[in-house]
Amino acid sequence: MYSLGELMKKRTLSFFFLLALLLAGCDSAMPDRAASDASVWAMDTQMDLRLYGDTDGTVMADLIAILNELDHKLSATSADSVLTALNESGRSDDEEIEFLAEQALKLWSQTDGALDITLLPVSRAWGFSTGSYRVVPAAELEALRAQVGMDKLEVSDSTAPSRAELLLSDGAMLDFGALAKGWAAERCKARMEQAKLSGILSLGGNIQTVGTKPDGSDWVVGVQDPDDPGRYVLTLRLTGSKAAVASGDYQRYFMQDGVRYCHILDPKTLSPVQGSLRSVTVVTDSGLRADGLSTALYVLGREAGTELWRKLGDFEAIWIEADGSVWITPGLQDRVAEGAYQVIEA
């Protein structure tokens, strides 16, 4: 029989030993949740993948295969891609491309035409897909307009008994540059969820978080400063699976006569967007939607973009203006870990 004092001693001993063991062992007690990293160059950018718990590397290999497969399928510059075949023939029965075209049509409709995936001939003229940059004369742009427009894209009803088909008319050509990385993130996320793995993907700066970190803490995601790429304007704490995608004028652009011409084209003017915005970041559940909406919001500018946010209400956004001001939607207010900002009125 133990006396009360002895019992207390034993309890104290057990308590402190348990705590010490937990503390000392917490970094090595979960080998099945260890991090594994990989990088791959695809879709003309560096993609960095971090998975937790992929003990045999199977899922990582699958993700790299997905990224390479989509790079081959959706490249607008590769001569042998599925997309190039579509652009040359005006016809495709690839179900994934049809699905993406349907999603693009939906976003085009929702954003009042701000997202348009038929601008490839114009993008080529400006040199963004070739590297031979030039300011395109207005007359040439007007001539190119005959090839542009989402009305030149027809997707047959995929529920119909006949095989679904995508048709392009008037020499229209598609470019999935505003959606491809977001879609790649979604496909990778699905594979990770199937394997019950968590992790974070950076597909050329498109961030996709999946699940929760092994230590249970939030994902910390920084939004790069367009003026000083070495620092963040804001850092956000994201919980669970989220996509965070930015569009801006500081990644792909050229300068001529002191004017910055960015790679994001305004479907109305067929010219690079010239506004007061440096970047827009969209945070939402779907990588595809975040990707498309960030481009559309950049085209629209902050005022019209804010109206779109009020209308759709299924995403959060961060606008960074040329004067350095940062505007966020109210839903992100308690997600900001660091940084100064102003809040858009709901």
Added chain:
Amino acid sequence: MSRIRRGRAPRPTPHLSTRAWAMIFGAMFLLLAGLTALQYLGAKPASTAEIWVDGVLLRTIDLSQDGEYRIESAEGWNVLSVSGGKLAVTAASCPDADCVRCGPQNSGPPIVCLPNRVSIQFSDSGGVDGAVR
């Protein structure tokens, strides 16, 4: 003749109070906690930068050693300079030279040169899991 051992009678084992035991184990706990904290904080590795070209790790640079490096890719070249624990891209063949404008860094967002397919990633992420750009 038997030897008679003389000496003091054995003393009873000292009996510590519950409070004393608690203090001893508390001290042990604090010691272990301190050692564990040192494991996390004290053993922090030196800052390094990984140089990726076309999705392949080319080399890892120790930022505590000053030096200059020329990175060649199929698309062009970048000159990196390490000084005072920071790395900067000092020259590049790319047309926009955004990587050069990044300035000296030893942590934070990666320096990316899209035209030359070069990405420079720092071992010290500054507590950030990913950079939206």
